[in-house]
Amino acid sequence: MTGHPAALATTRSDQLHQRAIHLMPGGVNSPVRALRSIGRDPIFIARGGGAEIEDVDGNTYLDWMCSWGPLIAGHAHPAVIEAVRDAATRGTSYGAGTEAEVAIAQEIVDRVPSAEMVRMVNSGTEATMSAIRLARAWTGREKLLKFAGAYHGHVDGLLADAGSGLATAGIPASPGVPEAQAAATVIVPWNDREAVTRALAEHAREGAGEIAAVLVEPYPANMGLVPPAEGFLAFLREAADASGALLVFDEVISGFRVARGGAQEREGVLPDLTVLGKVIGGGLPAAAYAGRADLMGRVAPAGDVYQAGTLSGNPLATAAGLATLELLDAGAYIHLDQIAGQMAEGLRLVAEQAGVPVHVSSTTGLLTLFFHAGPVTSYAEARECDTEAFGAFARAMLERGVYLPPSQFEAWFVSLAHDEQHVERTLAAAAESLGEVAR
Ligand SMILES: *Cc1c(COP(=O)(O)O)cnc(C)c1O
Numbered sequence: 001m002t003g004h005p006a007a008l009a010t011t012r013s014d015q016l017h018q019r020a021i022h023l024m025p026g027g028v029n030s031p032v033r034a035l036r037s038i039g040r041d042p043i044f045i046a047r048g049g050g051a052e053i054e055d056v057d058g059n060t061y062l063d064w065m066c067s068w069g070p071l072i073a074g075h076a077h078p079a080v081i082e083a084v085r086d087a088a089t090r091g092t093s094y095g096a097g098t099e100a101e102v103a104i105a106q107e108i109v110d111r112v113p114s115a116e117m118v119r120m121v122n123s124g125t126e127a128t129m130s131a132i133r134l135a136r137a138w139t140g141r142e143k144l145l146k147f148a149g150a151y152h153g154h155v156d157g158l159l160a161d162a163g164s165g166l167a168t169a170g171i172p173a174s175p176g177v178p179e180a181q182a183a184a185t186v187i188v189p190w191n192d193r194e195a196v197t198r199a200l201a202e203h204a205r206e207g208a209g210e211i212a213a214v215l216v217e218p219y220p221a222n223m224g225l226v227p228p229a230e231g232f233l234a235f236l237r238e239a240a241d242a243s244g245a246l247l248v249f250d251e252v253i254s255g256f257r258v259a260r261g262g263a264q265e266r267e268g269v270l271p272d273l274t275v276l277g278k279v280i281g282g283g284l285p286a287a288a289y290a291g292r293a294d295l296m297g298r299v300a301p302a303g304d305v306y307q308a309g310t311l312s313g314n315p316l317a318t319a320a321g322l323a324t325l326e327l328l329d330a331g332a333y334i335h336l337d338q339i340a341g342q343m344a345e346g347l348r349l350v351a352e353q354a355g356v357p358v359h360v361s362s363t364t365g366l367l368t369l370f371f372h373a374g375p376v377t378s379y380a381e382a383r384e385c386d387t388e389a390f391g392a393f394a395r396a397m398l399e400r401g402v403y404l405p406p407s408q409f410e411a412w413f414v415s416l417a418h419d420e421q422h423v424e425r426t427l428a429a430a431a432e433s434l435g436e437v438a439r
Pocket of ligand 1: 122123124125126128151152153154217222250251252253277278287
């Protein structure tokens with residue numbers, strides 16, 4: 001090909017980015033995809049299979065992002081694709097009940113210890129929004145308590161001090177949120193018992209609490225993975241009970257990932273309501289909220305709390321979710337635990353060898369490499385990380401064919417498709433990349 005030098009330098013991703021930037025805000029449909037925080041332009045993906053994705057220029061990457069959590073079975077898992085294909089041939093949506101919806105509700109109730117009834121929705125945001133409405137109706141209270149650095153979707157009242165894309169962009173709150181919504185949200189530091197006790201006591205009138213729900217990511221993963229301190233979740237259960245607030249676990253990431261029944265099963269602490277998403281849709285749009293039968297009985301049409309959805313429980317997402325859950329047996333969790341553990345241990349070692357101070361946190365199916373010298377137990381500590389170093393590291397990894405979640409404030413997602421060879425490849429790339437960062 002005899003081309004103009006400038007044309008040769010232009011990749012298909014660059015060309016798509018140039019078009020997209022005029023058609024979509026920032027050229028993307030969700031902020032972190034723009035890769036701004038690591039100083040890159042967005043990469044456009046053409047296909048995925050197993051643990052790998054390929055961009056429109058034919059570059060392949062080992063993928064530790066896995067669509068930010070849903071793809072616990074990896075890309076295009078044959079069983080998931082077959083289930084979706086099979087469902088699609090029978091129609092994509094009916095706006096009426098199906099057998100598969102009953103099956104997925106049963107599966108959720110069987111797995112998640114606190115779930116007695118389920119309502120399917122289409123996104124984690126919608127699920128949190130709906131769970132909050134139910135908590136407010138049940139308690140007759142309006143205020144919410146959330147933790148700094150936690151992300152619960154882009155619900156108006158929950159965007160303050162939120163993790164995920166807001167943490168990545170350094171946005172403390174979003175314009176466009178009504179003041180009353182922001183004022184109804186009380187924010188406390190993660191893992192800080194005294195702050196929780198104080199907030200619950202302060203937000204009370206004539207002895208009666210004003211907090212409708214204590215909203216918790218039991219294994220927070222949107223400021224990077226910052227596990228709960230020993231006993232903290234049990235403490236929250238007691239504190240919520242004492243103040244008459246509902247305890248709501250947002251298990252959109254941890255659900256079906258850190259254990260068969262999520263963080264609540266692992267930690268033995270049961271919330272009143274649970275918010276589920278990501279894995280439950282197996283890569284298609286599905287989410288849910290679930291909880292005690294008396295609470296869920298308040299949801300319309302059984303009860304008076306209104307919530308509806310044209311595509312809720314749609315056949316394709318339900319099929320993908322069911323097929324994914326079917327793959328998540330005891331052996332699957334052993335695998336997710338081993339791969340995350342090997343990655344975490346390996347990353348600590350290569351970082352030490354490169355002389356780069358890091359803190360690596362991990363649990364079953366999740367890990368985060370923090371560019372931070374000491375432990376990370378709160379959002380304040382996560383924010384002390386060297387995000388420049390993270391950006392340089394993530395760029396260096398991309399050049400070596402490893403696609404990490406492009407933000408310091410996210411977790412790496414392990415899938416069933418990741419194996420020990422992928423771990424070795426990643427660690428070899430990390431050793432070189434950390435060497436570059438250290439220079
Ligand atoms: C991703 C996420 C959400 C939002 O889910 P969407 O499907 O993106 O709306 C809510 N809570 C947590 C903990 C999440 O990680």
